[in-house]
Amino acid sequence: MDPSFFQQVYRIVAQIPSGKVTTYGGIAKLLGRPTAARHVGFAMRCAPDGLPCHRVVNQAGDLAHQDVFGSQDFQRHLLASEGIAFHPSGRIDMKKHLWAGAGM
DNA sequence: CGTCTGACGATGC
DNA sequence: GGCATCGCCAGAC
Numbered sequence: 001m002d003p004s005f006f007q008q009v010y011r012i013v014a015q016i017p018s019g020k021v022t023t024y025g026g027i028a029k030l031l032g033r034p035t036a037a038r039h040v041g042f043a044m045r046c047a048p049d050g051l052p053c054h055r056v057v058n059q060a061g062d063l064a065h066q067d068v069f070g071s072q073d074f075q076r077h078l079l080a081s082e083g084i085a086f087h088p089s090g091r092i093d094m095k096k097h098l099w100a101g102a103g104m
Numbered sequence: 105c106g107t108c109t110g111a112c113g114a115t116g117c
Numbered sequence: 118g119g120c121a122t123c124g125c126c127a128g129a130c
Contacts, residue, residue: 005127024112028126034113035125041111042128058112065111089118 005031009043016055016099019083021092023059026102041065054078055099061091 003011012027024044025037033039041064044053054075058064063075076086085093 025114028112033126036127037112038110038125039112039127042109044111047111053111056111059114060112063111 005033005036005039006043006046009040010048010051012102013044013047013051013053013056015101016052018052019097020099021055021057021061021079021084021094021097022099022102023057023094024064025059026099027056030102055082057092057094061087061094063090063092 008031009027012030013022016022023037024040025034027040028034028036040056041058044051044056045065047053054063056064063072063079072090076090079092080086084097087093
């Protein structure tokens, strides 16, 4: 198989279990492109239905592209329902919920 | 094939 | 820790 980078990104994101989060860079690293973190987000932008893109955050643990989810509070609620803990600033506690499958 | 873009990462201040 | 800048690489045009 030689799927496109985007297709591989979708495969990784689809494997993220509930209650876990991963970073764009982490996914990119799994695909062998540690510097292609931006493309992971790019793939998310065109993410197909059923893809838990809300579990994918940047290295800072900040929720990205809040516009798609309507508001930052909405995505925060989704993750909170899955058991994700948040910092007072609204960032995710990646230390506890960072998906180990992302190579970290 | 050249250029621009982009839901990021790392570094510097 | 927050903000600004550079770099990175696969797609779209």
